Amino acid sequence: MDSLGHVNNIIYFRYFETARIAYFDRIGYWEEMEKSGAGPILAETRCRFRAPLRHPARISIGARVTTIEDDRFVMQYAVAASQCLAATGDGLVVSYNYRQSAKTTLPPNIVAAIEKLQDTDNTDGDA
Template identity: 55%
Template sequence: MRELLEGFPVVIELPVVWGEMDAFQHVNNVVYFRYFETARIAYFLEMNYMKIMEETGIGPILAATQCRYRFPLTYPDTISVGARVPALQEDRFTMEYRIVSHRHKRIAAEGDALVVSYDYRKNAKTALPERVRHHILRVEGRER
């Protein structure tokens, strides 16, 4: 199981709950984005992004996201959701996600997101603070 999430420095575990299933008897497609969001927030907490945002007013804003469904999840199951940042740019970074089913021992979905650095006090895009860049590299194990 761990090998399926190799390279993902932040991994969370979540139960698949009955209420996430839809009329087609599998987890509704929208729920996968909630799984991604939960992993994204876990990543942000790991890198102290919320504290930086509180101090500076500069934080993340989601610009785009997508999901590639590999097979349908169903209740009961437990999933692990991995998050990583493979690419940093001046004012944004890419996050990648992977959802692994414990019951089936395989990848259920993969996705990515474009996260832009946003100054919430000025309501404008801004450069990624050096502190944020440093913390991402630390979490990823790529410190300079």
């Protein structure tokens, strides 16, 4: 919390990280990383603050992939409380081979898992 009683701005990036990690759990990225060495690395991230959050606030956090390229994808995030959008953001996630210390192409099974998850979420109306 900051001096004005708001949730501190850095906390929103932690919320985004929580959503990103949960998303990676759902698509099996950690298993892929263990198997091939290829995993995600965050290249950039930003946040747009829409409304202040005050502690204690019950929040919802969401993440989705909006763009996929050969070696990267863009994730969008949203943080809401009491049906009020508090923040939105995005992050550029690059595929990185941790064994070779170099950027690499996205594993095909990860691309397929992202596409399947996004199709499922869009069908449910949770874009």
